[in-house]
Structures are given as structure tokens and as C-alpha cells.
Amino acid sequence: MFVKKDATFQPLRIAVLTVSDTRTLQDDTSGGTLVECITKADHVVARREIVKDDVYLLRAVFSQWIADPAVDVIIATGGTGLTGRDVTPKAVKPLLDKDIPGFGELFRMLSYEEIGTSTIESLALGGVANGTLIFSIPGSTGACRTAWERILQLQLDSRTGPCNLVEVRTRFFE
Numbered sequence: 001m002f003v004k005k006d007a008t009f010q011p012l013r014i015a016v017l018t019v020s021d022t023r024t025l026q027d028d029t030s031g032g033t034l035v036e037c038i039t040k041a042d043h044v045v046a047r048r049e050i051v052k053d054d055v056y057l058l059r060a061v062f063s064q065w066i067a068d069p070a071v072d073v074i075i076a077t078g079g080t081g082l083t084g085r086d087v088t089p090k091a092v093k094p095l096l097d098k099d100i101p102g103f104g105e106l107f108r109m110l111s112y113e114e115i116g117t118s119t120i121e122s123l124a125l126g127g128v129a130n131g132t133l134i135f136s137i138p139g140s141t142g143a144c145r146t147a148w149e150r151i152l153q154l155q156l157d158s159r160t161g162p163c164n165l166v167e168v169r170t171r172f173f174e
Contacts, residue, residue: 002160002161003159003160003161004160004161004162007158007159007161008159009042009157009158010166011042011043011044012043012073012156012166013043013046013070013072013073014038014044014045014046014071014072014073014074014156015045015046015048015049015065015073015074015075016031016034016035016038016045016047016048016075016077017031017047017048017050017051017058017061017062017065017074017075017077018030018031018048018049018050018051018077018139019050019051019052019053019058019076019078019079019087019088019139020051020052020079020139021052021053021085023050023078024050025048025050028050029141030077030078030139030141030144031048033141033144033145033148034075034077034144034148035048037144037145037148037153041153041156041157043156046068046070046071046072047065047068049061053078053079053085053086053087054087055087055090055091056091058076058079058087058088058092059091059095062074062076062091062095062129062134063095065132066095066130066132071132072132072133072169073132073133073134073135073156074132074133074134074135075135075136075137075147075152076088076134076135076136076137077136077137077139077143077144078138078139079091079136079139080122080123080124080125080136080138081121081122081123081138082123086123088123088136089123089125089136092125092127092134093125093127095134096127096128096129096134097127097128097129097130098127098128099125099126099127100128100133100165101125101126103124103125103126103135103151104122104123104124104125104126106151107122107124107137107146107147107151108120108122108124110146110150110151111143111146114142115142122138122143123136124136124137124143124147128169131169131170133156133165133169135147
């Protein structure tokens, strides 16, 4: 990682959304992993919720958080596969002002190193809505660690160079 000279760390307020019909806060290891990673990186966990795999319930939560000035980033885990119940991308895409296609592409490339060709079943995506960064990743703990440790931790750090999503998010409406 290239660290910018004279750059200061800017903590972000990150909401964690677990998409699942069966998990609870007590057994949500993926959401728990993200909370641990976010906190360890000195960011703030702004919200945490578990929502069933339902397009309209998900859109309601995403919309609420997108409109909330106390949320800078949303990371959703789960619902990114190919089954009929995997509806997170379908719920999120209409809400995005801009896609960040490189996120899903890079995630699948890194995931390929870990799980091989099974990575083609992931519909992981990134985007921006109302200046809020949104990332949707698979529901496994391993996928959460890969996304955080190999992409998000760096791109959500204002000291990462040559550029990062923290500095870019302030210019989405220019």
C-alpha cells in the first residue's frame, strides 16, 4: 500500500447489513466479522441490522441508511448468490447513482485465489447512492474477510494512495 504524505485518517461511519432468513445477532459470524474489522480499523459502526431476503424489506433499509447523514458506507453481507432467495443485488441496483464495477471484479479475482471457479456464483457489487458508498458481498465469513482485508480496508482509508474512495466520495456531486 502506498501511503500519502501528510494524509490524516478520517474515520467513517459504516453500517453493516446482514441479509438472511435464519441468522440472529448471536450467530451472525459474517456481520460480527465485519463489525470487528471496522472497529479494529478505527472506523465507527453506525448501524447493524439483520434483514430477511426480501427485495422490499432490503430496499427500505438501504433507502433509510442512504438518506441518513450519519451513515457514510453500507456493507451488506449475504444474498449475493444465484438462488431465487438471493435478492440483495436486485434490491440495491435501482438505488445506485453510480456503479463501482471494479469492486465486484476485484472481489471475484481475489476470491478465485481462495475458492476457485466457484467465485463466478458471486454477484458482489459496489456503488454509490446519495454520496453513500455501498458494497454487497457474499455471506460467508471468509468472503467478508477477503472483501475487508484486501479491498475495503485500503479503499476506506483516507491515507491510501494514489487514491481512495474516502476522498472521491466528497466529490460525487461535483
